[in-house]
Amino acid sequence: MPQISDDGYWQLIDGAWVPTEMQNVAVASGMEAYSPMDALAVNDTTPTGMGLLQKVANPVDLQHKEVEQKSAFQNKPVLIGVGAIVVIVALILLVSALAPGTSSLLDEMRDSDGDGITDEDEILLGTDPELRDTDNDGLDDDVDDCPDGETNWESTIISDFDGDGCLDFTEDDDDDNDGVTDGIDQCDTSELGWISSQSDDNDADGCHDDGDADDDNDGWSDTKEAQCGTNHLSSLSQPADYDGDMICNIVDTDDDNDGVNDENDVFPYDSTEWLDYDEDGIGDNYDLDDDNDAVLDIYDLNPTRDAAMYLNLTTFTTHTKMDYFDDYAEVYFCIYVNGLDHGCIPDQNSYLSLQTGTNYWINTSIYIDLNESVREHNIQISVWDSDAWDDDPIDISSDPDWDTEVIIFDSVTSLSPLSIIADGTQDSTGWDGELLYSLAPFDSRGIAINQYSWDFEGDWYYLDWMLDYTTYAQSKALPHAIDWSGVDTLPDAIDQYAAFAVTDQQYILDLANELRDMAVQEGYTSELQIASFIHAFVGDIQYQLDSIEHGSQEYPKYPIEMLWEQNGDCEDAALLYISLTESIGFDSALMLGSVKSSSDEDWGGHAWAVIYIPDHSGDGWYGDAPKSEIPFYFVEATAHYDGNSEIGVNPWYDITDYGFYDVE
Incomplete structure (x- = not known):
């Protein structure tokens, strides 16, 4: 070797x-x-x-x-x-x-396609070592993030926004390469060259805060949140928007989107309501009685007002001599509304002595609460000369067939005052008189100030007093009927009448204190003088029978009804007097019985007040136990005649079958 x-x-x-x-x-x-x-x-x-x-x-x-x-x-x-x-x-x-893949040693060293990636790495990547752009998208494999992806397409800003070689529609789940996947990226083709972070993408929605219209992604734009005063970087801080119209309440002129601007909308957060005529907190669309006049809207011809009027008797002249023995006529005026007696002026059993041919100032106003279910009201004014036997009518009508002035008043359309002269001389039938009067319609709900006048000890007194319509309407809406079942005599129903006395309501206490203060300021300081001063106030309120509005049915009024309407009959006056005096410490009671003014008169039912005045004397009764030793003195509250009407004076010829009820 x-x-x-x-x-x-x-x-x-x-x-x-x-x-x-x-x-x-x-x-x-x-x-x-x-x-x-x-x-x-x-x-x-x-x-x-x-x-x-x-x-x-x-x-x-x-x-x-x-x-x-x-x-x-x-x-x-x-x-x-x-x-x-x-x-x-x-x-x-x-x-x-040798083809790539034949020799691993060669593959490690060789880059067959010259794209900067060795053949070995291309084999591992799955790309073609012999092609610089395996998927033919216009990007060499060494800069293509999807080198073996979709083929036969060209990387452009439209198909490949971030130019990473991945087809946006099918391959790239982050088209703008900002670190936020397209599924949650609200700006998936926004600016390039940045990565989403808390500091520049508060809501992580893939939109750079500088260009993001809603940095906290709560649905409210940053501009709107600035207007509404909320934090545009916190989704927990969102503007209040009642109607969901994306206009916050403090900017929205119609918060409930009902078509009525908030400044005119009584219910700005209720799209079903916008008006409340009676201010009872119930919108008119739901309220069954919009004006709160105790008449349901379905029957009310004036659903947004309580129709009423003042009948003002201004002047009167008697043109014809009514008596054979002198030139004076004993004149009184009677009013009828829709066929029902509305009382006479002056009060019952009195008259004005007027010389023939002389024009006299009458200056009397009569409050008329018009029936809301009737549109046309028949109003009649008759004038009478009082005689010892039969009273004679004085003709004030221009119609030869009538002595009475008749006018038809439309409560729906007649909203302005009317001044009228009723002249009987126009029909040449004799017994003539001439009356100047006026009709002044108004919304009873709008009465802000009530005016009262009365005479006492030779002087006249005047009071402008504010009452609450809601209290009046609520009292008026309460049941008023007297249950006569089981009642044999008038005193058997006295407890039902006494229930209408009000001694603890604020309006009564305020008025009673005002009247007492007026009396004291004028030097009337004793209990008798104060009680008499209040008697004069109540007694000078116009007398009016119940039959006017309620036919023959008895209709006791709550004190505020008599004060508001400025009229009432015997039980109404007695209950008002009792309420006023009881509220400031007097001990008063109600009595019912039968009375007659002379031996020739028939017996008639009557109500009057009695009051305890220490060290006083006069007509009266002792109370029931435990007040059987206390004297209560007669007060004829129905009328007051200065110099003649006094506490402890009984003006009736006779009284029988009476009952006593102590009001506390």
């Missing part, structure tokens, strides 16, 4: 060093050939190498052979060079001819 040099490139054959196959391959790959002496000089300096030299020849022989060998080697340079070249070319052709 030939001796091989330590580097494996030379072998000793027949005493001469010749190249090994390894050297031939290396030379073919471009390595420069060198002499065996170079190999020995480098590798055989070890003792083993020296031993090899000693075994081969003595120093003399070696030197000789070396000279000879060197000479022989130098004599064949051309032959060796040509051979080497031939071998190299052959090897190159051989290597080139």
Whole structure:
């Protein structure tokens, strides 16, 4: 076996060093050939190498052979060079001819397609080592993130937004390469060259905050959140938006989107309601009684107002002499509404003494609460001359067939005041009078100030007083009927009447204190004087029978009804007086019985008040136990005649079948 040099490139054959196959391959790959002496000089300096030299020849022989060998080697340079070249070319052709994958050693070193990726790596990647652009998308494999992906397409900004060689539609799950996958990326083709982070993409939606219209991705743009005062970087901070129209409440002019601007909408957060005429907190669309006048809308011809009017009697002249014995007529006026008696002016059993041919100032107003279920109201005014036997009518109608003034009033369309002259001289039938009056329609709900006047001890007093319509309407809506079942005499129902007295409501307490203060300021400081002052106030409120609005049915009023409407009958006045005096510490009671004004009159039912005044004397009754020792004095609250009406004075001819009820 030939001796091989330590580097494996030379072998000793027949005493001469010749190249090994390894050297031939290396030379073919471009390595420069060198002499065996170079190999020995480098590798055989070890003792083993020296031993090899000693075994081969003595120093003399070696030197000789070396000279000879060197000479022989130098004599064949051309032959060796040509051979080497031939071998190299052959090897190159051989290597080139080998397909990638044939030799792993070659694959490691070779890049067949020159795309910068070795054949071995391309084989591992699954790309074609012999094609620079395996998938033919216009990007070489070394810059293509999907080198073996979809074929026969071209990478453009349309098909491959980030230019990574992956087809956006099927291969690339992050088209703009910002670290946010397209499934949740709200800007999947946004700017390139950045990675989504908390600092520049607050909501991690793939949109750079500088260009993101909604940084917290809560559905509200940053601009709107700035307008609404919420935090545009927190999805937990969102504007209030009642109607969900993406206009926050503080900006939205119609928060409930019902077509009515908030400034005109009583219910800005209820799309089904926008008005509340009676201000009871129930919208008119749902409210069964929009004006709260105790008449349901389905029956109410004026559903947004409580129709009422003042009938004002202004002046009157008697043109015809009514009595044979003098030039004076004893005149009183009676009012009828829709066929029902509405009372007479002045109060019952009184009149005005007017000289014939003289125009007198009457200056009296009568409150009329119009029936809401009736549109056209028949209003009649009759004028009478009081006589000892039969009272005579005074003609104030221009119609020869009538003495009474008749007017039809439309409560729906007639909303403005009417001034009218009723002149009986126009029909030439005699017994004539002339009345100037007016009708002043209004919404009773709109009464803000009620005006009262009364006379006491020779002076007139006036009071402007505010009442609450809601309290009035609520009281009016309560049941008022008297249950007559089991009642044999009027006193049997006295507890039902007494239930209408109100002693603890604020409006009564406020008014009673005001009247007491007025009396004290005028120097009327005793209990009798204060009680009498209040008596004058109540007694001068217009008398009106119940039959006007309620037919023959008895209709006791709560105190606020009499105060609001400024009229009432005997039980209404008695209950108002009792309520006022009881609320400021007096002890008052209600009495019912039968009365007559003369021996010739029939008995009639009546109600009056009684009051305890210490150290007083007069007509009255002792109370029931436990007040059987306390005297209660008569108060005729129905009317007050200054100088004649006093506490403890009974104006009736006779009284019988009476009952007493202590109101607390």
